[in-house]
Amino acid sequence: MTRPLLSRRQFFCAATAATALGAANYSKADPVILEPKPSFEQFSFACDGRTAKIYSSAITEQINILQISDSHLYLEDDRDREFQEFSARMAKAYNHTKRFSDGKDTNPTEMFAEIAQNVKRQDYDALALTGDIVSFPSQLAVEFVKEKLESTETPYYYTCGNHDWHYEGLPGTEKELRDDWIEKRLKPLYPDGVDPLAYSRVVKGVNLLFIDDSTNEILPKQLDFLKKELAKELPTLVFLHIPLFAPERDLDYAIGHPDFNAEHDRYWESERRPRWSAEGHTSVTYEFRDAIINAPNTLGVFAGHVHGTSLDLINGTPSNVVRAAYDGSTLRIELRPFPKRPTPRDRVMNNVNAK
Numbered sequence: 001m002t003r004p005l006l007s008r009r010q011f012f013c014a015a016t017a018a019t020a021l022g023a024a025n026y027s028k029a030d031p032v033i034l035e036p037k038p039s040f041e042q043f044s045f046a047c048d049g050r051t052a053k054i055y056s057s058a059i060t061e062q063i064n065i066l067q068i069s070d071s072h073l074y075l076e077d078d079r080d081r082e083f084q085e086f087s088a089r090m091a092k093a094y095n096h097t098k099r100f101s102d103g104k105d106t107n108p109t110e111m112f113a114e115i116a117q118n119v120k121r122q123d124y125d126a127l128a129l130t131g132d133i134v135s136f137p138s139q140l141a142v143e144f145v146k147e148k149l150e151s152t153e154t155p156y157y158y159t160c161g162n163h164d165w166h167y168e169g170l171p172g173t174e175k176e177l178r179d180d181w182i183e184k185r186l187k188p189l190y191p192d193g194v195d196p197l198a199y200s201r202v203v204k205g206v207n208l209l210f211i212d213d214s215t216n217e218i219l220p221k222q223l224d225f226l227k228k229e230l231a232k233e234l235p236t237l238v239f240l241h242i243p244l245f246a247p248e249r250d251l252d253y254a255i256g257h258p259d260f261n262a263e264h265d266r267y268w269e270s271e272r273r274p275r276w277s278a279e280g281h282t283s284v285t286y287e288f289r290d291a292i293i294n295a296p297n298t299l300g301v302f303a304g305h306v307h308g309t310s311l312d313l314i315n316g317t318p319s320n321v322v323r324a325a326y327d328g329s330t331l332r333i334e335l336r337p338f339p340k341r342p343t344p345r346d347r348v349m350n351n352v353n354a355k
């Protein structure tokens, strides 16, 4: 599969001009996004559910990343006794699992330890943790995650899922509760000094973006961050918890889903959280999704939340979901230089060498 960047860009220019529709950032107002970049012209994406391989002419050396999502650790101890009425339901969820590789009975704690152990034997440049690593923000669970991640001696980058900060039934808006529990408990899992809601790291020339979409909505400051990062014109991967909407996908793929609204919110009572907005997504959230899928330098979007694997191509941008780590599943992401075609000189030299 080769990504038709030039025709895709030209299509957007033509469609925008012809219909006078579409957001301002895809019109002539944003020449950075409209201008195709020759270095991104050659691109392919191969995925078998366990490994995703991205080949791009914008990549100069191989980069290996391990994505870990939805381990749903439920450890807690007496230090958090006062919150146990808010953790009770999720403490019983996913606590007996079957190991993905052989079907043996196991649990999220054992699987997280095994994943960390395996990382030590591999060649990863970074670990990307895309949320629901814990089922609620207990001190014991966060300490366990931190200790295991440190033991890998590999740089790790974390963004929240909708459960990491959620003690079910605590009063407050999702935005307030997220800020509160990140500050109180989850902060040790982030690199020092970053904004937990949106930060980036450049690894071997590739820009990795970690953006917290765990409330199903995007804040204006996160959209601004995204636009600035994309405008750097580096090859970019976007890591989220909740996947982007793609046609045919259900409301787990909430970011930009047209049916996301209070009427379709099935779990607000069981999860004891505020119901989704009656009006649906904010325009910022729609614009966020559009900016990711229309940027020529987005080489892939990697999310969790759904617990099973899936892959969509949205405007030619791969949007991948990893299976939940509570059964030991992970996704190895390899970025590689696009294979060069042999030149006539190469062929002559090959013939000479073969003789």
Ligand SMILES: [Fe+2]
Residues within 6 Å of the ligand: 070, 072, 132, 161, 163, 305, 306, 307
């Ligand atoms: Fe989850």
